[in-house]
Amino acid sequence: MQKDTQKYAYKQLEPYKATLELGHLKLKTLLVNVLTMIFAVILVVIMYHLRVQPNYFYTFIGFFIVFFVVNFALYAYDNDQYNNLRIAMYFNTIALFSITAALIIVFQTPSVFTTLFLAYAVIFIYQDYKVMVLSNVLVFIFGALLVMNFSTILDIPNNATPQVLLIIIFLFIFVMLLALSSYILIKRKMFFYNQLAQIKESEIRNIDILEELHEIVDQEEMDVESYYDDVEAFTEELSKKLEIENVFKRKIDVLRQLDKKSLVDLKEEFPEFTIEDIKKLKLLELRVSHKMRNLAIKASKTKDVEIEKTEIFSESQFKSFNHSEDSMYVKIISFVVFYVLIKRDKPYLKEVPEAVIRDVFLNSKYFYSVNRKVLKVYLDNNEVFDTIVNDILKEETNENLT
Amino acid sequence: MKTLLDRIRHSEFLTFNEVLRLKLIIVTLFISAFVLLSYISAPFSTADDNTFLFVSVAFSFLFLLTILFIAINSNRIAMHLSIITILGITFAFVNSSNYFYGFIMFFVSLTVIIFYHDIVTYLLYGGIVTGYGVFYIITNGSYIVGTNSISPLISQDTYLIVLIGFYVVFLIQFIVSDSIYEKMNNDWLKMSKTLDRYQSFSSRYLSDLSEKNEEQPIYESGKFQQTVNELSTFINEFLEEDGSKIAEVVEYYFFLHSQDIDEIIKSDKGTTLAKRYAKQFKKYMLNDDTEMSSLLYDFATLFKETPDYSESRYQYHLSDLFDDRINKLIALAFLYKFLKNETTQFDKYGSAKRVLAHEEITELFISKEFREFLSFELVNFYLDNQELFREHL
Numbered sequence: 062m063q064k065d066t067q068k069y070a071y072k073q074l075e076p077y078k079a080t081l082e083l084g085h086l087k088l089k090t091l092l093v094n095v096l097t098m099i100f101a102v103i104l105v106v107i108m109y110h111l112r113v114q115p116n117y118f119y120t121f122i123g124f125f126i127v128f129f130v131v132n133f134a135l136y137a138y139d140n141d142q143y144n145n146l147r148i149a150m151y152f153n154t155i156a157l158f159s160i161t162a163a164l165i166i167v168f169q170t171p172s173v174f175t176t177l178f179l180a181y182a183v184i185f186i187y188q189d190y191k192v193m194v195l196s197n198v199l200v201f202i203f204g205a206l207l208v209m210n211f212s213t214i215l216d217i218p219n220n221a222t223p224q225v226l227l228i229i230i231f232l233f234i235f236v237m238l239l240a241l242s243s244y245i246l247i248k249r250k251m252f253f254y255n256q257l258a259q260i261k262e263s264e265i266r267n268i269d270i271l272e273e274l275h276e277i278v279d280q281e282e283m284d285v286e287s288y289y290d291d292v293e294a295f296t297e298e299l300s301k302k303l304e305i306e307n308v309f310k311r312k313i314d315v316l317r318q319l320d321k322k323s324l325v326d327l328k329e330e331f332p333e334f335t336i337e338d339i340k341k342l343k344l345l346e347l348r349v350s351h352k353m354r355n356l357a358i359k360a361s362k363t364k365d366v367e368i369e370k371t372e373i374f375s376e377s378q379f380k381s382f383n384h385s386e387d388s389m390y391v392k393i394i395s396f397v398v399f400y401v402l403i404k405r406d407k408p409y410l411k412e413v414p415e416a417v418i419r420d421v422f423l424n425s426k427y428f429y430s431v432n433r434k435v436l437k438v439y440l441d442n443n444e445v446f447d448t449i450v451n452d453i454l455k456e457e458t459n460e461n462l463t
Numbered sequence: 464m465k466t467l468l469d470r471i472r473h474s475e476f477l478t479f480n481e482v483l484r485l486k487l488i489i490v491t492l493f494i495s496a497f498v499l500l501s502y503i504s505a506p507f508s509t510a511d512d513n514t515f516l517f518v519s520v521a522f523s524f525l526f527l528l529t530i531l532f533i534a535i536n537s538n539r540i541a542m543h544l545s546i547i548t549i550l551g552i553t554f555a556f557v558n559s560s561n562y563f564y565g566f567i568m569f570f571v572s573l574t575v576i577i578f579y580h581d582i583v584t585y586l587l588y589g590g591i592v593t594g595y596g597v598f599y600i601i602t603n604g605s606y607i608v609g610t611n612s613i614s615p616l617i618s619q620d621t622y623l624i625v626l627i628g629f630y631v632v633f634l635i636q637f638i639v640s641d642s643i644y645e646k647m648n649n650d651w652l653k654m655s656k657t658l659d660r661y662q663s664f665s666s667r668y669l670s671d672l673s674e675k676n677e678e679q680p681i682y683e684s685g686k687f688q689q690t691v692n693e694l695s696t697f698i699n700e701f702l703e704e705d706g707s708k709i710a711e712v713v714e715y716y717f718f719l720h721s722q723d724i725d726e727i728i729k730s731d732k733g734t735t736l737a738k739r740y741a742k743q744f745k746k747y748m749l750n751d752d753t754e755m756s757s758l759l760y761d762f763a764t765l766f767k768e769t770p771d772y773s774e775s776r777y778q779y780h781l782s783d784l785f786d787d788r789i790n791k792l793i794a795l796a797f798l799y800k801f802l803k804n805e806t807t808q809f810d811k812y813g814s815a816k817r818v819l820a821h822e823e824i825t826e827l828f829i830s831k832e833f834r835e836f837l838s839f840e841l842v843n844f845y846l847d848n849q850e851l852f853r854e855h856l
Contacts, residue, residue: 069765071764071765071769072769072771072772073769073771073772073776076772077772077776077777080774085643088639089639092635092639096632096635100628103624107617107620107621110614110617111613111614111617168611168613169609169611170608170609170611170612170618170621171563171566171607171608171609172607172608172609172612172618172619172621172622172625173621175566175567175570175621175622175625175626176621176625178570178625178629179625179628179629179632182628182629182632182633182636183632185632185633185636186632186635186636186639188640213609213610213611214609214611215563215609216609216610216611217563217606217607217608217609217610218608218610227564228563228564228567231564231567231568231570231571234493234496234571234574235570235571235574237493238489238490238493238571238574238575238578239574239577239578241471241489241578242486242574242577242578242580244471244474245471245474245482245485245486245580246580246640248474248475249474249475249482249644250640250643250644251475252475252476253644253647253648253651254647256651257647257650257651257654260651260654260655260658261654261777262764262769262777263658263761263764264654264657264658264661265769265776265777266763266764266767266769267658267661267662267665267760267764268661269767269769270661270665270760270763270764270767271661271662271664271665271668274665274668274669274672275664275668275806275815277668277672278668278671278672278675283805288797288800288801291800291855291856292793292796292797292800292856294855295796295851295852295855295856296792296793296796298851298854298855299792299848299851302848302851308789309789309792309793312789312790312793313793316793338787341785341787341790342790344775344784344785344790344794345790345793345794345797347797347801352775352784353794353797353798354801355779356779356784356794356798356836357797357798357801357802357805358661358807359657359779359836360779360798360802360827360833360836361801361802361805361807361808361819362657362660362661362664362807363657363832363833363835364827364830364832365832366653366656366657366660366832368649368652368653368656380754380757380758380761381758382758384743384746386743387743388739388740388743389702390695390699390709390712390740391712391740391743391744391747393695393698393699393702393709394691394695394709394712394713394716394744394747395744395747395755396698397691397694397695397698398691398716398747398749398755399755399758399759399762400694401687401690401691401694402681402755402759403759403762405681407759407763408669408672409665409669409760409763410759410762410763410766413766421762421765425765427762429476430758434701434702435698438697438698438701438702439698442697445697446694446697449690449693449694449697450690450694453686453689453690453693454686454687454690
């Protein structure tokens with residue numbers, strides 16, 4: 062079964078996931094820099110005590126200065142910060158392993174060799190696929206090449222055992238275990254980002270459905286004008302009470318005309334406001350699907366929503382037609398009921414054409430919501446399904462019409 | 464092996480217990496390699512034959528015990544056993560040789576503990592390994608000082624810094640990643656519960672609409688029942704020899720709509736099978752606010768026309784939305800008026816026809832939940848001027 066599960070994903074998911082990740086990336090970049098700073102200071106103190114040759118001493122200080130300057134520049138540059146921090150992440154990975162390799166080559170002692178693990182630990186903080194691959198390759202290649210080409214690195218007095226091979230085996234196990242650990246963690250992280258982004262968008266769309274249904278039931282739209290009138294009267298009294306000029310009125314006047322006039326016309330009529338000011342006021346609009354309306358609805362429903370400390374995000378929270386504890390008959394019937402319901406017109410969703418339904422089941426998260434065997438029968442025979450529904454249900458609709 | 468790789472590839476869909484089991488299997492494979500390695504490295508060991516025999520038998524015993532606990536799904540116990548095994552191997556390696564790779568084993572055992580990604584386990588076992596490692600370096604560090612070392616003392620200090628640094632950096636990583644996941648976990652759960660709330664209001668409006676239009680509930684429609692029956696039988700024919708066996712269960716599903724399903728589940732009467740089906744069907748009932756209705760709304764959201772993503776799309780805090788104080792105050796006034804005038808709550812009859820009273824709004828504004836929308840500054844402003852709000856909005 063060929064599928065593209067992103068085809069029906071909400072279009073807002075990817076940019077929001079990047080926003081979510083950016084917040085975490087900033088924190089991780091800071092952390093990596095602080096840890097590198099601590100280790101850099103320790104290294105400089107040790108090198109000073111060892112009276113290392115000045116050219117080595119200043120070269121390493123130079124490396125760290127470049128490291129922090131690049132990080133500072135990429136962090137501080139506000140334009141496209143997400144991609145800047147990703148560049149910083151790759152730079153830091155390569156830079157830290159390069160500094161470590163240089164240290165091992167300069168000192169050629171087993172104790173300095175172990176700093177490879179420390180560099181790996183610092184980079185592990187990022188939890189990113191590409192960095193994971195890069196750091197695992199670097200630690201293994203650097204480690205193996207260094208012990209093979211600089212045989213004196215592992216020289217310990219009175220020791221003649223074949224340590225190089227064992228070190229490479231240890232490196233392999235170290236890299237494999239941590240790479241798998243990282244992989245599982247990153248998969249879960251990406252899954253969380255996806256679920257969180259999805260539910261945020263789903264909330265907005267559910268509010269839209271809720272408000273559309275509300276208006277159908279009430280058979281009238283919300284009286285937005287009365288809001289402007291009342292808030293104007295309120296702000297007049299407020300201004301009097303605070304003994305200030307009524308600074309609200311002109312903005313409320315703009316609000317009244319936001320859905321009637323273009324931004325340019327509004328700018329002409331209200332020259333004291335910039336286009337940006339007027340755009341900001343759009344967030345205060347009260348029509349269905351607008352920010353202020355959504356905010357008010359969300360606020361009205363948040364009371365007493367509590368999370369138990371023991372509650373965790375798990376498979377049991379997901380809604381589907383494929384719960385592991387259900388019998389096959391229940392999986393079949395629940396899917397069929399759902400299918401027949403989406404074939405009917407509803408106040409919040411018009412009848413969906415058969416070709417689209419099939420496409421959604423094949424190319425969206427619904428692919429995973431239905432038992433694989435049941436879905437295969439449907440996908441292979443969807444025209445039969447369509448005919449059965451049309452023959453029986455449409456017959457009912459026709460009967461009702463006559 | 465293919466199943467194992469598939470499970471790793473799709474590990475995000477596994478429950479925590481399943482992920483732990485998966486990790487146990489991987490660690491067990493690695494420990495097998497170590498047990499094997501301990502046999503291979505025996506000729507280089509400085510320990511006497513009896514010690515070697517004892518250690519090998521002990522490892523093998525612990526290893527078998529781990530496999531046994533994995534088999535009976537006691538994954539937490541198996542995890543502790545696998546860690547104890549690797550700790551045993553580490554201590555045996557370190558004590559039976561004075562070689563550098565003995566010291567490297569401290570990192571390998573920390574890696575195994577890190578692999579389980581459990582902060583308490585890491586603090587405990589990781590702390591033991593690191594503590595022992597520090598003790599080992601202080602007492603025996605001179606054995607692993609390199610030939611090229613300029614200062615043996617600084618070499619030992621380097622070992623200490625790297626081992627402690629490794630432990631601390633991973634501990635920081637655990638704390639950071641756990642706090643990030645906990646926040647995302649709570650956000651998701653809260654959103655999920657709020658979503659259920661929106662959907663129960665939507666269902667209420669739908670049911671009001673049906674009543675108003677005097678429509679027959681869909682589950683009572685003979686044609687609907689017939690369609691479900693025929694399609695279920697059709698699918699079942701591909702899965703069972705006698706496809707029509709499912710018809711009885713379809714009939715039972717629709718019958719349940721006229722019954723108190725909780726009563727059936729709790730009742731002492733009725734067969735176990737009937738109760739089991741009732742329990743499983745409960746989430747798919749059409750006469751209540753269930754998983755089925757939630758899935759339908761969710762499906763409908765796929766077809767909604769929506770604007771592209773913007774920075775403010777998921778922001779609801781007035782301070783995040785507006786820099787301008789005037790805009791914030793207008794928004795606060797709108798919010799108050801909306802809550803006071805629009806029907807946003809269920810009344811005592813279960814209809815979505817109740818508005819909030821001024822006192823309820825005040826209580827809401829000062830509640831913990833409302834920090835998601837209003838700053839303390841705005842709440843204080845409201846409290847200072849609440850009579851104006853009450854009078855004019």
